[in-house]
Amino acid sequence: xxxxxxxxxxxxxxxxxxxxxxxxxxxxxxxxxxxxxxxxxxxxxxxxxxxxxxxxxxxxxxxxxxxxxxxxxxxxxxxxxxxxxxxxxxxxxxxxxxxxxxxxxxxxxxxxxxxxxxxxxxxxxxxxxxxxxxxxxxxxxxxxxxxxxxxxxxxxxxxxxxxxxxxxxxxxxxxxxxxxxxxxxxxxxxxxxxxxxxxxxxxxxxxxxxxxxxxxxxxxxxxxxxxxxxxxxxxxxxxxxxxxxxxxxxxxxxxxxxxxxxxxxxxxxxxxxxxxxxxxxxxxxxxxxxxxxxxxxxxxxxxxxxxxxxxxxxxxxxxxxxxxxxxxxxxxxxxxxxxxxxxxxxxxxxxxxxxxxxxxxxxxxxxxxxxxxxxxxxxxxxxxxxxxxxxxxxxxxxxxxxxxxxxxxxxxxxxxxxxxxxx
Numbered sequence: 001x002x003x004x005x006x007x008x009x010x011x012x013x014x015x016x017x018x019x020x021x022x023x024x025x026x027x028x029x030x031x032x033x034x035x036x037x038x039x040x041x042x043x044x045x046x047x048x049x050x051x052x053x054x055x056x057x058x059x060x061x062x063x064x065x066x067x068x069x070x071x072x073x074x075x076x077x078x079x080x081x082x083x084x085x086x087x088x089x090x091x092x093x094x095x096x097x098x099x100x101x102x103x104x105x106x107x108x109x110x111x112x113x114x115x116x117x118x119x120x121x122x123x124x125x126x127x128x129x130x131x132x133x134x135x136x137x138x139x140x141x142x143x144x145x146x147x148x149x150x151x152x153x154x155x156x157x158x159x160x161x162x163x164x165x166x167x168x169x170x171x172x173x174x175x176x177x178x179x180x181x182x183x184x185x186x187x188x189x190x191x192x193x194x195x196x197x198x199x200x201x202x203x204x205x206x207x208x209x210x211x212x213x214x215x216x217x218x219x220x221x222x223x224x225x226x227x228x229x230x231x232x233x234x235x236x237x238x239x240x241x242x243x244x245x246x247x248x249x250x251x252x253x254x255x256x257x258x259x260x261x262x263x264x265x266x267x268x269x270x271x272x273x274x275x276x277x278x279x280x281x282x283x284x285x286x287x288x289x290x291x292x293x294x295x296x297x298x299x300x301x302x303x304x305x306x307x308x309x310x311x312x313x314x315x316x317x318x319x320x321x322x323x324x325x326x327x328x329x330x331x332x333x334x335x336x337x338x339x340x341x342x343x344x345x346x347x348x349x350x351x352x353x354x355x356x357x358x359x360x361x362x363x364x365x366x367x368x369x370x371x372x373x374x375x376x377x378x379x380x381x382x383x384x385x386x387x388x389x390x391x392x393x394x395x396x397x398x399x400x401x402x403x404x405x406x407x408x409x410x411x412x413x414x415x416x417x418x419x420x421x422x423x
Contacts, residue, residue, distance in 0.1 A: 001143045001168050003238035005161035007303055008147045010235065012157045014310060018230035019098025020158055021237065025219045026086050026099070027106050029212045030079050031113060034071035036208035038064055038117045040201020043339055044412055045125035046256050050263025051409070053416045057126060061180075062187035063194045064118035072111025079107035089220055095230065098158045105162035109169035116173045119180060125256055131179050139172025196415045200344060200408065207348035214355035218381070221363045222374050229374040232313035235303045240321050243288050247281045247329040251336030258340040262405050263412065274337050274396055281329035292322040317378055324382040327389040334392035342408025343401035350391050358384040 002024045010017040041064040048056040083104045087096035120132040146164025150156045156163070177184050222233045254277035261269035292299070300314040335347045359380040366376025395401060 001140060001165050003242045004140070004144055004147055005165055006235060006238050008151045009158060009161050010231070010303065012151070014228065014231050015092065015094035016098050016158050017235065019095045020102050020161055021230065021233065021235070022095065022219055023086065023099040023102035023106065024238075025212070025216050026082065026103050027079065029209070029216050030075050030082065030107065031110060032208035032212045033205040034068065034075065034114050035117050035205075037071075037198065037201035037205035038068060038114065038121055039204050039339065040197045040199070040344070041118065042121035042125045042252075042256065043200055043259050043342060043344075043408070044196055045122050046259025046340065047263030047342070047409055047412045048416060049126065050260035050266075051413055051416070052264075053413075056193075056412075056416045056419070057122060058183055058186065059190050059193045059419065060197065061119065061122040061183060063190055063197060064122065065115055065184060065187045066189055067194070067197065068114035068118040069111055072114040075110035075114075076107055079103055079110070102158050102162045105159065106165050109166040112166075112169045112173040116169070116176055119176050119184070123176075123180070124252055125259065127256070129253075132176060135172045135176035135179070138175045139168040139170075142171040143168030190419070192415050192418060196411060199411070200342070203344040203348040204339060207351045210352040211355045214352075214360055217360040218363050218377055221360060222377050228309035229313055231310050232317055233374050233377070235300075235314050236317040236321060239299065239303060239318065240325075243292075244285075244325070244328065244332075246284050247332055250277050250281050250284075250329075251333045253277070254333060255336040255340030258337055259342075262341050262409050265409075267402065267405065270337070270341060270401075271397075271399075274333075277333045277337065278330060278393075281333050282326055285325040285329040289322045289325050292318050292325070313374055316375060320375060320378045320382065324385045327386045330393055331385055331389035334389065334396050337396055338392065338401055341401050341405040343395075343404035345404070346395060346401070347392055350388060350395075354384050354388045354391075358387065 006017055006020055006024070009020050041060045045057045045060050048054070048060070083100040086103055087093075087100040089096070116135070120135075123129075123132055143164050146167045147161060150160030150164055154160060219230075219233065222230055254273050257273045258270045261267070261273070296315045296318040299318050300311050303314060335351070338344070338347045359377070362380030362383070363377030366372045366379060370376065372379075
Protein backbone atom coordinates (compact mmCIF):
# COMPACT_ATOMS: atom_id res chain seq x y z
CA UNK A 1 0.00 0.00 0.00
CA UNK A 2 2.81 2.41 0.84
CA UNK A 3 4.56 1.76 -2.50
CA UNK A 4 1.38 2.37 -4.50
CA UNK A 5 0.58 5.52 -2.54
CA UNK A 6 4.12 6.85 -2.99
CA UNK A 7 4.06 6.09 -6.72
CA UNK A 8 0.78 7.99 -7.20
CA UNK A 9 1.93 10.91 -5.06
CA UNK A 10 5.26 11.05 -6.92
CA UNK A 11 3.30 12.37 -9.88
CA UNK A 12 2.03 15.23 -7.74
CA UNK A 13 5.34 16.62 -6.49
CA UNK A 14 8.73 15.96 -4.89
CA UNK A 15 7.86 17.49 -1.51
CA UNK A 16 4.67 15.43 -1.42
CA UNK A 17 6.33 12.06 -2.03
CA UNK A 18 9.14 12.88 0.41
CA UNK A 19 6.55 13.78 3.06
CA UNK A 20 4.49 10.63 2.46
CA UNK A 21 7.61 8.49 2.66
CA UNK A 22 8.74 10.07 5.91
CA UNK A 23 5.27 9.70 7.40
CA UNK A 24 5.05 6.05 6.29
CA UNK A 25 8.16 5.28 8.33
CA UNK A 26 6.73 7.23 11.28
CA UNK A 27 3.40 5.39 11.00
CA UNK A 28 5.15 2.05 11.14
CA UNK A 29 7.31 3.29 14.00
CA UNK A 30 4.29 3.89 16.23
CA UNK A 31 2.81 0.52 15.25
CA UNK A 32 5.90 -1.65 15.27
CA UNK A 33 6.05 -2.58 18.96
CA UNK A 34 2.53 -3.98 18.84
CA UNK A 35 3.19 -5.79 15.55
CA UNK A 36 6.31 -7.39 16.96
CA UNK A 37 4.64 -8.34 20.24
CA UNK A 38 1.70 -9.94 18.43
CA UNK A 39 4.12 -12.20 16.59
CA UNK A 40 4.55 -13.98 19.89
CA UNK A 41 1.07 -15.44 19.35
CA UNK A 42 2.24 -17.17 16.18
CA UNK A 43 5.10 -18.93 17.94
CA UNK A 44 2.90 -20.02 20.84
CA UNK A 45 0.05 -21.26 18.64
CA UNK A 46 2.48 -23.20 16.43
CA UNK A 47 4.12 -24.84 19.43
CA UNK A 48 0.75 -25.61 21.01
CA UNK A 49 -0.44 -27.31 17.82
CA UNK A 50 2.81 -29.26 17.58
CA UNK A 51 2.27 -30.41 21.16
CA UNK A 52 -1.27 -31.62 20.32
CA UNK A 53 -3.19 -28.77 22.04
CA UNK A 54 -5.37 -27.24 19.26
CA UNK A 55 -7.83 -25.83 21.80
CA UNK A 56 -5.20 -23.30 22.88
CA UNK A 57 -5.27 -21.61 19.45
CA UNK A 58 -8.67 -19.95 20.08
CA UNK A 59 -7.51 -18.73 23.49
CA UNK A 60 -4.37 -17.12 22.08
CA UNK A 61 -6.39 -15.64 19.21
CA UNK A 62 -8.90 -14.00 21.53
CA UNK A 63 -6.24 -12.46 23.74
CA UNK A 64 -4.25 -11.26 20.72
CA UNK A 65 -7.33 -9.50 19.28
CA UNK A 66 -8.01 -7.68 22.55
CA UNK A 67 -4.33 -6.74 22.81
CA UNK A 68 -4.54 -5.39 19.25
CA UNK A 69 -7.58 -3.23 19.94
CA UNK A 70 -6.02 -1.68 23.03
CA UNK A 71 -2.71 -1.01 21.33
CA UNK A 72 -4.48 0.33 18.25
CA UNK A 73 -6.42 3.00 20.13
CA UNK A 74 -3.25 4.01 21.98
CA UNK A 75 -1.42 4.31 18.66
CA UNK A 76 -4.06 6.64 17.21
CA UNK A 77 -3.71 9.01 20.16
CA UNK A 78 0.09 8.87 20.05
CA UNK A 79 0.26 9.58 16.32
CA UNK A 80 -1.96 12.66 16.57
CA UNK A 81 0.39 14.04 19.23
CA UNK A 82 3.52 13.25 17.18
CA UNK A 83 2.32 14.72 13.88
CA UNK A 84 3.30 18.36 14.69
CA UNK A 85 6.76 17.19 15.80
CA UNK A 86 7.21 15.27 12.55
CA UNK A 87 6.45 18.45 10.63
CA UNK A 88 9.24 20.27 12.48
CA UNK A 89 11.78 17.51 11.78
CA UNK A 90 11.41 17.62 7.99
CA UNK A 91 13.87 19.49 5.76
CA UNK A 92 11.36 22.17 4.71
CA UNK A 93 7.88 23.40 5.55
CA UNK A 94 6.15 21.75 2.57
CA UNK A 95 7.58 18.30 3.23
CA UNK A 96 6.76 18.60 6.93
CA UNK A 97 3.19 19.67 6.26
CA UNK A 98 2.56 16.73 3.94
CA UNK A 99 4.19 14.29 6.39
CA UNK A 100 2.01 15.47 9.30
CA UNK A 101 -1.15 15.32 7.20
CA UNK A 102 -0.46 11.78 6.02
CA UNK A 103 0.46 10.54 9.51
CA UNK A 104 -2.69 11.95 11.15
CA UNK A 105 -5.01 10.26 8.67
CA UNK A 106 -3.25 6.96 8.00
CA UNK A 107 -2.82 6.02 11.65
CA UNK A 108 -6.59 6.19 12.17
CA UNK A 109 -6.50 2.64 10.79
CA UNK A 110 -4.18 1.42 13.58
CA UNK A 111 -6.80 -0.72 15.42
CA UNK A 112 -7.79 -2.34 12.11
CA UNK A 113 -4.17 -3.01 11.15
CA UNK A 114 -3.34 -4.61 14.49
CA UNK A 115 -6.47 -6.78 14.59
CA UNK A 116 -5.48 -7.98 11.12
CA UNK A 117 -2.02 -8.84 12.43
CA UNK A 118 -3.45 -10.72 15.41
CA UNK A 119 -5.72 -12.88 13.24
CA UNK A 120 -3.13 -13.34 10.51
CA UNK A 121 -0.41 -14.53 12.89
CA UNK A 122 -2.77 -17.13 14.36
CA UNK A 123 -3.90 -18.38 10.96
CA UNK A 124 -0.32 -18.65 9.74
CA UNK A 125 0.56 -20.71 12.81
CA UNK A 126 -2.39 -22.99 12.02
CA UNK A 127 -1.10 -23.51 8.47
CA UNK A 128 -3.65 -21.29 6.72
CA UNK A 129 -1.84 -18.92 4.34
CA UNK A 130 -4.79 -18.66 1.94
CA UNK A 131 -7.27 -16.66 4.03
CA UNK A 132 -4.81 -13.91 5.00
CA UNK A 133 -3.62 -13.76 1.39
CA UNK A 134 -7.14 -13.21 0.06
CA UNK A 135 -7.75 -10.51 2.65
CA UNK A 136 -4.52 -8.74 1.72
CA UNK A 137 -5.32 -8.87 -1.99
CA UNK A 138 -8.74 -7.36 -1.32
CA UNK A 139 -7.22 -4.63 0.83
CA UNK A 140 -4.60 -3.74 -1.77
CA UNK A 141 -7.19 -3.60 -4.54
CA UNK A 142 -9.27 -1.24 -2.42
CA UNK A 143 -6.18 0.88 -1.81
CA UNK A 144 -5.39 1.13 -5.55
CA UNK A 145 -8.97 2.06 -6.43
CA UNK A 146 -8.93 4.64 -3.65
CA UNK A 147 -5.68 6.15 -4.97
CA UNK A 148 -7.10 6.35 -8.49
CA UNK A 149 -10.33 7.96 -7.32
CA UNK A 150 -8.93 10.32 -4.71
CA UNK A 151 -5.54 11.31 -6.19
CA UNK A 152 -6.09 11.07 -9.94
CA UNK A 153 -9.82 11.74 -9.98
CA UNK A 154 -10.35 14.30 -7.22
CA UNK A 155 -6.81 15.65 -6.96
CA UNK A 156 -6.60 15.21 -3.20
CA UNK A 157 -2.88 14.33 -3.28
CA UNK A 158 -1.40 13.36 0.07
CA UNK A 159 -4.78 13.38 1.81
CA UNK A 160 -6.16 11.05 -0.84
CA UNK A 161 -3.25 8.62 -0.45
CA UNK A 162 -3.77 8.48 3.32
CA UNK A 163 -7.53 7.92 3.04
CA UNK A 164 -6.95 5.20 0.42
CA UNK A 165 -4.60 3.41 2.84
CA UNK A 166 -7.20 3.55 5.60
CA UNK A 167 -9.79 2.16 3.19
CA UNK A 168 -7.45 -0.67 2.19
CA UNK A 169 -6.75 -1.55 5.82
CA UNK A 170 -10.47 -1.57 6.62
CA UNK A 171 -11.25 -3.92 3.74
CA UNK A 172 -8.38 -6.25 4.63
CA UNK A 173 -9.44 -6.44 8.28
CA UNK A 174 -13.10 -6.91 7.35
CA UNK A 175 -12.43 -9.79 4.97
CA UNK A 176 -10.12 -11.57 7.40
CA UNK A 177 -12.27 -11.07 10.49
CA UNK A 178 -15.40 -12.03 8.55
CA UNK A 179 -13.87 -15.34 7.48
CA UNK A 180 -13.20 -16.23 11.13
CA UNK A 181 -16.14 -14.42 12.73
CA UNK A 182 -17.42 -17.34 14.87
CA UNK A 183 -13.98 -17.48 16.51
CA UNK A 184 -13.40 -13.73 16.61
CA UNK A 185 -16.63 -12.97 18.47
CA UNK A 186 -15.65 -15.41 21.24
CA UNK A 187 -12.56 -13.36 22.12
CA UNK A 188 -12.06 -13.01 25.85
CA UNK A 189 -9.24 -11.98 28.15
CA UNK A 190 -7.24 -14.82 29.69
CA UNK A 191 -4.43 -13.56 31.94
CA UNK A 192 -2.19 -16.64 31.65
CA UNK A 193 -2.33 -16.57 27.84
CA UNK A 194 -1.81 -12.81 27.84
CA UNK A 195 1.33 -13.22 29.96
CA UNK A 196 2.62 -15.91 27.61
CA UNK A 197 2.12 -13.69 24.54
CA UNK A 198 3.79 -10.79 26.33
CA UNK A 199 6.79 -12.88 27.43
CA UNK A 200 7.27 -14.30 23.96
CA UNK A 201 6.42 -11.21 21.92
CA UNK A 202 7.77 -8.28 23.96
CA UNK A 203 11.44 -8.82 22.99
CA UNK A 204 10.48 -8.78 19.31
CA UNK A 205 8.30 -5.73 19.90
CA UNK A 206 11.18 -3.87 21.55
CA UNK A 207 13.47 -4.95 18.72
CA UNK A 208 11.03 -3.67 16.09
CA UNK A 209 10.57 -0.39 17.96
CA UNK A 210 14.27 0.32 18.38
CA UNK A 211 15.22 -0.87 14.89
CA UNK A 212 12.53 1.26 13.30
CA UNK A 213 13.68 4.10 15.55
CA UNK A 214 17.15 3.73 14.06
CA UNK A 215 15.69 3.60 10.57
CA UNK A 216 13.57 6.64 11.33
CA UNK A 217 16.74 8.40 12.46
CA UNK A 218 18.25 7.48 9.08
CA UNK A 219 15.18 8.93 7.34
CA UNK A 220 15.53 12.16 9.31
CA UNK A 221 19.21 12.43 8.34
CA UNK A 222 18.28 11.82 4.71
CA UNK A 223 15.48 14.41 4.95
CA UNK A 224 18.16 16.96 5.85
CA UNK A 225 19.94 16.20 2.57
CA UNK A 226 17.18 17.78 0.51
CA UNK A 227 13.90 16.88 -1.15
CA UNK A 228 15.48 14.99 -4.07
CA UNK A 229 17.50 12.66 -1.85
CA UNK A 230 14.53 12.27 0.51
CA UNK A 231 12.19 11.36 -2.33
CA UNK A 232 14.66 8.85 -3.83
CA UNK A 233 15.24 7.28 -0.41
CA UNK A 234 11.54 6.73 0.15
CA UNK A 235 10.81 5.45 -3.35
CA UNK A 236 13.60 2.85 -3.34
CA UNK A 237 12.80 1.92 0.24
CA UNK A 238 9.26 1.02 -0.80
CA UNK A 239 10.59 -0.87 -3.84
CA UNK A 240 12.96 -2.98 -1.75
CA UNK A 241 10.24 -3.66 0.81
CA UNK A 242 7.84 -4.96 -1.84
CA UNK A 243 10.44 -6.94 -3.77
CA UNK A 244 11.56 -8.50 -0.49
CA UNK A 245 8.15 -9.76 0.59
CA UNK A 246 8.72 -13.33 -0.74
CA UNK A 247 11.79 -13.60 1.50
CA UNK A 248 9.68 -12.45 4.45
CA UNK A 249 7.09 -15.07 3.49
CA UNK A 250 9.77 -17.77 3.56
CA UNK A 251 10.81 -16.57 7.01
CA UNK A 252 7.23 -16.73 8.27
CA UNK A 253 6.65 -20.19 6.82
CA UNK A 254 9.91 -21.50 8.26
CA UNK A 255 9.06 -19.94 11.64
CA UNK A 256 5.72 -21.78 11.75
CA UNK A 257 7.26 -25.11 10.72
CA UNK A 258 10.03 -25.02 13.30
CA UNK A 259 7.55 -23.82 15.94
CA UNK A 260 5.37 -26.86 15.34
CA UNK A 261 8.46 -29.07 15.37
CA UNK A 262 9.61 -27.67 18.72
CA UNK A 263 6.12 -28.14 20.16
CA UNK A 264 6.25 -31.79 19.08
CA UNK A 265 9.71 -32.21 20.61
CA UNK A 266 11.32 -32.71 17.18
CA UNK A 267 14.32 -30.42 17.53
CA UNK A 268 16.07 -32.37 14.79
CA UNK A 269 13.74 -30.89 12.14
CA UNK A 270 14.98 -27.32 12.63
CA UNK A 271 18.18 -27.68 10.61
CA UNK A 272 16.61 -29.17 7.42
CA UNK A 273 13.87 -26.51 7.45
CA UNK A 274 16.55 -23.83 7.84
CA UNK A 275 18.63 -25.18 4.96
CA UNK A 276 15.67 -25.18 2.59
CA UNK A 277 14.55 -21.72 3.63
CA UNK A 278 18.05 -20.29 3.11
CA UNK A 279 18.29 -21.97 -0.29
CA UNK A 280 14.96 -20.66 -1.54
CA UNK A 281 15.65 -17.19 -0.18
CA UNK A 282 19.08 -17.10 -1.80
CA UNK A 283 17.75 -18.14 -5.21
CA UNK A 284 14.98 -15.54 -5.14
CA UNK A 285 17.11 -12.62 -3.97
CA UNK A 286 19.91 -13.50 -6.39
CA UNK A 287 17.38 -13.09 -9.19
CA UNK A 288 16.27 -9.74 -7.71
CA UNK A 289 19.92 -8.63 -7.57
CA UNK A 290 20.33 -9.23 -11.30
CA UNK A 291 17.10 -7.36 -12.10
CA UNK A 292 18.03 -4.37 -9.93
CA UNK A 293 21.50 -4.09 -11.50
CA UNK A 294 20.34 -4.44 -15.11
CA UNK A 295 17.09 -2.49 -14.99
CA UNK A 296 17.73 0.29 -12.46
CA UNK A 297 16.82 3.03 -14.95
CA UNK A 298 13.37 1.71 -16.02
CA UNK A 299 12.58 0.78 -12.41
CA UNK A 300 13.30 4.37 -11.35
CA UNK A 301 10.94 5.66 -14.03
CA UNK A 302 8.29 3.12 -13.02
CA UNK A 303 8.43 4.51 -9.47
CA UNK A 304 7.67 7.99 -10.81
CA UNK A 305 11.23 9.39 -10.84
CA UNK A 306 11.30 10.42 -14.49
CA UNK A 307 14.09 13.00 -14.70
CA UNK A 308 16.53 15.27 -12.93
CA UNK A 309 18.11 14.81 -9.52
CA UNK A 310 15.36 12.54 -8.20
CA UNK A 311 15.80 10.13 -11.11
CA UNK A 312 19.59 10.03 -10.75
CA UNK A 313 19.44 9.41 -6.99
CA UNK A 314 16.70 6.79 -7.34
CA UNK A 315 18.62 4.87 -10.00
CA UNK A 316 21.79 4.94 -7.87
CA UNK A 317 19.97 3.64 -4.77
CA UNK A 318 18.34 0.81 -6.72
CA UNK A 319 21.81 -0.31 -7.82
CA UNK A 320 23.16 0.04 -4.26
CA UNK A 321 20.30 -2.02 -2.82
CA UNK A 322 21.39 -4.93 -5.01
CA UNK A 323 24.47 -5.19 -2.78
CA UNK A 324 22.52 -6.39 0.26
CA UNK A 325 19.51 -8.32 -1.06
CA UNK A 326 20.96 -11.83 -0.58
CA UNK A 327 22.33 -10.96 2.88
CA UNK A 328 19.02 -9.39 3.85
CA UNK A 329 17.21 -12.63 2.98
CA UNK A 330 19.58 -14.60 5.21
CA UNK A 331 19.07 -12.02 7.97
CA UNK A 332 15.28 -12.11 7.84
CA UNK A 333 15.02 -15.89 7.52
CA UNK A 334 17.43 -16.48 10.41
CA UNK A 335 15.37 -14.15 12.59
CA UNK A 336 12.16 -15.96 11.69
CA UNK A 337 13.66 -19.35 12.46
CA UNK A 338 15.06 -18.21 15.81
CA UNK A 339 11.73 -16.71 16.85
CA UNK A 340 9.94 -19.87 15.77
CA UNK A 341 12.02 -22.05 18.08
CA UNK A 342 11.40 -19.57 20.91
CA UNK A 343 14.76 -17.78 20.86
CA UNK A 344 13.37 -14.23 20.64
CA UNK A 345 15.78 -12.31 22.87
CA UNK A 346 19.05 -12.96 21.02
CA UNK A 347 17.94 -11.71 17.57
CA UNK A 348 16.33 -8.72 19.29
CA UNK A 349 19.62 -7.73 20.95
CA UNK A 350 21.63 -8.25 17.76
CA UNK A 351 19.13 -6.31 15.68
CA UNK A 352 19.05 -3.33 18.03
CA UNK A 353 22.84 -3.09 18.41
CA UNK A 354 23.65 -3.39 14.70
CA UNK A 355 20.91 -0.95 13.65
CA UNK A 356 21.94 1.82 16.04
CA UNK A 357 25.71 1.39 16.01
CA UNK A 358 26.09 1.26 12.22
CA UNK A 359 23.44 2.95 10.09
CA UNK A 360 22.53 6.37 11.58
CA UNK A 361 26.14 7.28 12.51
CA UNK A 362 27.48 6.35 9.07
CA UNK A 363 24.62 8.21 7.38
CA UNK A 364 25.51 11.35 9.34
CA UNK A 365 29.26 11.04 8.79
CA UNK A 366 29.26 9.89 5.16
CA UNK A 367 26.07 11.48 3.94
CA UNK A 368 26.18 14.88 5.65
CA UNK A 369 29.76 15.19 6.86
CA UNK A 370 31.55 14.02 3.70
CA UNK A 371 28.82 15.11 1.32
CA UNK A 372 28.01 11.68 -0.12
CA UNK A 373 24.32 12.33 0.27
CA UNK A 374 21.79 9.53 0.49
CA UNK A 375 24.32 7.06 -0.95
CA UNK A 376 26.35 7.35 2.27
CA UNK A 377 23.30 6.45 4.34
CA UNK A 378 22.59 3.37 2.25
CA UNK A 379 26.20 2.22 2.52
CA UNK A 380 25.73 2.15 6.30
CA UNK A 381 22.48 0.20 5.84
CA UNK A 382 24.31 -2.36 3.69
CA UNK A 383 27.00 -2.90 6.34
CA UNK A 384 24.35 -3.31 9.06
CA UNK A 385 22.48 -5.98 7.10
CA UNK A 386 25.58 -8.02 6.23
CA UNK A 387 26.87 -8.02 9.82
CA UNK A 388 23.47 -8.97 11.25
CA UNK A 389 23.03 -11.80 8.76
CA UNK A 390 26.43 -13.29 9.66
CA UNK A 391 25.79 -13.21 13.42
CA UNK A 392 22.26 -14.65 13.33
CA UNK A 393 23.06 -17.36 10.79
CA UNK A 394 25.95 -18.50 12.98
CA UNK A 395 23.64 -18.65 16.02
CA UNK A 396 21.14 -20.72 14.10
CA UNK A 397 23.50 -23.19 12.48
CA UNK A 398 25.53 -23.82 15.65
CA UNK A 399 22.23 -24.62 17.45
CA UNK A 400 22.87 -22.27 20.35
CA UNK A 401 19.12 -21.66 20.42
CA UNK A 402 18.32 -24.98 22.11
CA UNK A 403 18.14 -23.71 25.71
CA UNK A 404 15.66 -20.98 24.74
CA UNK A 405 13.59 -23.51 22.78
CA UNK A 406 13.35 -25.84 25.78
CA UNK A 407 12.21 -22.95 28.02
CA UNK A 408 9.58 -21.67 25.59
CA UNK A 409 8.18 -25.14 24.94
CA UNK A 410 7.86 -25.84 28.66
CA UNK A 411 6.05 -22.53 29.21
CA UNK A 412 3.64 -23.18 26.35
CA UNK A 413 2.75 -26.63 27.69
CA UNK A 414 2.38 -25.31 31.25
CA UNK A 415 -0.12 -22.62 30.22
CA UNK A 416 -2.28 -25.11 28.34
CA UNK A 417 -2.19 -27.67 31.13
CA UNK A 418 -3.13 -25.06 33.75
CA UNK A 419 -6.09 -23.94 31.64
CA UNK A 420 -7.23 -27.54 31.19
CA UNK A 421 -6.96 -28.18 34.92
CA UNK A 422 -9.05 -25.07 35.65
CA UNK A 423 -11.81 -26.42 33.42
